[in-house]
Amino acid sequence: MFKELEAIYSKPAPFEFYTAAELWADSHTSEKMLEYHLNESIDLSSRNTEFIDRSVAWIISHFGVEATTMIADFGCGPGLYTIRFAEAGADVTGIDFSARSIRYAGDQAAARGLRIDYICQNYLAFDTDKQFDLITMIFCDFCALSPSQRGVLLAGFYRYLKPGGSVLLDVHSLNTFHSREEIATYEKNQLDGFWSADDYFGFLNIFKYAEEKITLDKYTLIEKDRTRVIYNWLQYFSRDTLGREFEAVGFTVEKFYSDVAGTPFSETSPDLAIIARKPEVR
Numbered sequence: 001m002f003k004e005l006e007a008i009y010s011k012p013a014p015f016e017f018y019t020a021a022e023l024w025a026d027s028h029t030s031e032k033m034l035e036y037h038l039n040e041s042i043d044l045s046s047r048n049t050e051f052i053d054r055s056v057a058w059i060i061s062h063f064g065v066e067a068t069t070m071i072a073d074f075g076c077g078p079g080l081y082t083i084r085f086a087e088a089g090a091d092v093t094g095i096d097f098s099a100r101s102i103r104y105a106g107d108q109a110a111a112r113g114l115r116i117d118y119i120c121q122n123y124l125a126f127d128t129d130k131q132f133d134l135i136t137m138i139f140c141d142f143c144a145l146s147p148s149q150r151g152v153l154l155a156g157f158y159r160y161l162k163p164g165g166s167v168l169l170d171v172h173s174l175n176t177f178h179s180r181e182e183i184a185t186y187e188k189n190q191l192d193g194f195w196s197a198d199d200y201f202g203f204l205n206i207f208k209y210a211e212e213k214i215t216l217d218k219y220t221l222i223e224k225d226r227t228r229v230i231y232n233w234l235q236y237f238s239r240d241t242l243g244r245e246f247e248a249v250g251f252t253v254e255k256f257y258s259d260v261a262g263t264p265f266s267e268t269s270p271d272l273a274i275i276a277r278k279p280e281v282r
């Protein structure tokens, strides 16, 4: 027991393991996640409808979205943004590795007679010949990626954009990093059975990496016949650290906001959004 508990309490190196698929795309958790996406009262997997409507209205007006605009939404989930972009006339591609979310998104589009290109794939392995005007990645999914994964993704974004095209994405700010605390707790059927339909004991160990500005929510799930560990990493950013990652692959930083609804940047905001542009060819 002592050895097992030592393993549960052990702190891995930053981004040592990547288990995002078990959080989002597993047949049991993806069903729970879809409920969260569609649940108005919790901003857990998607934000609430009032925010999404406001955000999409701002995006449409800021980027002048119209019938010829090509948009790709990375980590589109059940299509809460993609469907609105398509309703505004845009040519939309949504990428997500949750088969359940992509199925739901496709059904919603079909029911409205909208043509949206949904691709069920890990976006880190995505490639396309399409050229977009706008790439979005919404609700801080960028934070879950390691520095090298973020570099690969941003280099891909640069390639998939037309000259003059933009990326809009949001991340957690350092204010949120400072508000997080290290804890260790366990519970039977932790998170109301989120992790499995069968009984399990869930340990949650939250670790902070002070220098790197990373947190890890490490879930150790002990079921009757198996033990799993799920690592939920989050990288927190300042304007400088976020901007530098975009500039490293050739983007020009256009502007920072507090969120993807165009709220002006504030030093006290929990999140931070960036618009970065691929330079026009001279």
Ligand SMILES: C[S@@+](CC[C@H](N)C(=O)[O-])C[C@H]1O[C@@H](n2cnc3c(N)ncnc32)[C@H](O)[C@@H]1O
Binding pocket: 020, 024, 025, 037, 044, 045, 046, 047, 074, 075, 076, 077, 078, 080, 081, 095, 096, 097, 098, 101, 121, 122, 123, 124, 137, 138, 139, 140, 141
């Ligand atoms: C926080 S949710 C946000 C969903 C959507 N952008 C929204 O705001 O409604 C993150 C989404 O990214 C997807 N996702 C996470 N990692 C992924 C990966 N490596 N490849 C593809 N999709 C991924 C998840 O399945 C989930 O739908």
